[in-house]
Amino acid sequence: MLKDVSFGQYYPVDSFVHRLDPRLKIVFLIAYIVALFVASNFYGLAVCAAVLLFAIICSHVPFGKVFRAVKGVLFLVIFTAVLNIFFYNGDAVYWNAPAVLWEWHFLRVTQAGIVFSVFLVIRLVLLVTCSSMLTYTTTPVSLTDGIESLLTPLKWIRFPVHELALIMSIALRFIPILMDETERIMNAQKARGAMLDSGGLGKRIKAVIPVIMPLLLSALRRADELGDAMDARCYMGGKTRTKYKKLTFTWRDLIVFLLLAAMIAGVVVLRIYLGAPL
């Protein structure tokens, strides 16, 4: 039941995308998000969507899985769309006389509003899909490796990059363990007749205590044990540590890098030549 949480879950298959350098994938995601906001018309978005579609096909992650991530933010998407339909009336520069389709007090639906909200919805969906593709195709460990490597320059200003990466990877590593633990504790309390999913709000909050308390205790216990285990192996942090898996930039990464550059160039060119939004 708890394992159905889809956001940020690794999908274990072997593919071109899975083998890419995590650093490149992180840079790709950032650049992709920037490109989404640079794109000023549907052609620009179409280019971005095509690239993402291509990436999904190459990654062997089933489409159903990918869209489950979108389902998670469905409310946000709909909320944005509705808000824009009713309140966006078109930019005066591009829409000299916004064609009003429907009006009621302060609510006004214009053609520009509808087009713009469709535009926003596509942008949001692409954004969420691309982010979840990163976590579907990259293990948490290599993700933090990538982040650590990308943040290395910050060491110059004495920012504890290695420690930050360690905290992140421990946190990520423990999510599934704590989820299992939660499920186990929930089962134990259900076997003692706890009604965890019925009753009013007050009752439900009270019903959570028998699960939260043992979970908290076990998390603290685990933290203690992990600390001891690290001490026992003389863990001293940063500096002299080497990596088990060295990150290397290969021909695959070069191809994707060129693709990314081409995509951004395409989006910029489309913005300059076609300019007008929509």
Next chain:
Amino acid sequence: MRIQAEHLSYVYNEKSPFAARALNDVTLTVEEGEFFGIIGHTGSGKSTFIQHLNGLIRIPSSLKKRKKYKSDTVLRVGDFDLASPKTDFRALRRSVGMVFQYPEYQLFAETVFDDVAFGYKNFAAEKPRKEELEDAVRSAIEMVGLDYAAVNDLSPFDLSGGQKRRAAIAGVIVTKPEVLVLDEPAAGLDPLGKQEIMQLLHRIHREWCKTVIIVSHDMDEISENCTRAAVFSEGTVKYVLPPAELFVHTDELRELGLDIPLTAKICEALRRRGIEISCDFTADDLVRKLLARREGIC
């Protein structure tokens, strides 16, 4: 209550790369009054099986899903038909107590009394009267061998390891379930603690719970205590036999990656030297037969 499972199958995370078949066509009957043992490797399906017994894992009830399973699946616990979606799972859970591995990690309340009372209050039809609740909690705490006056006001986290486990067991048996299922009840205890827990279970079996089912890795525990034992492997049941007949299959058990009791090992070593001893693999019986044998020789 009689427990009857026929053609029971279960798959975790169906239709995902994590799909794992946990139970495959399991058929098993546990009679009322038994002290039943379940043996198996990690991942053999034994935990999945016992979680079926009080509806923590349910048989998919929609027709579409059931078609994929064997349609002749039967799972009955006493009068409860667990294959039917209309089953009263609350009543079922009241009659089938479940003690998970390391039950001390389920303690949460401020006092031992509150923690033990938790299950009783949950299952009570209406709010129990104070004396009634106190009676039930007192007898449960005394049943597990703790001193009621000394512990009832303590925080459960101030108890020692063995006491915590007893308190947690009290929290399950407080409703006097007819069937008590325990997953590795003696795990992580020292030899004396193990022995005490097993004695405690026999007492509960005699006085409160008609049927006791234990899951265990420890073959000595099974051979010493159980009337019958089922061997799970890769989601199927390989044997259901009394220990005296089960541990004759030493080679087969080893092939399944399982250990055999110390008594069986001794018998095996003696047999290799040409001394045939047939015993029921309890330590007492083996010692008696060995002594009798020595007297015969001398």
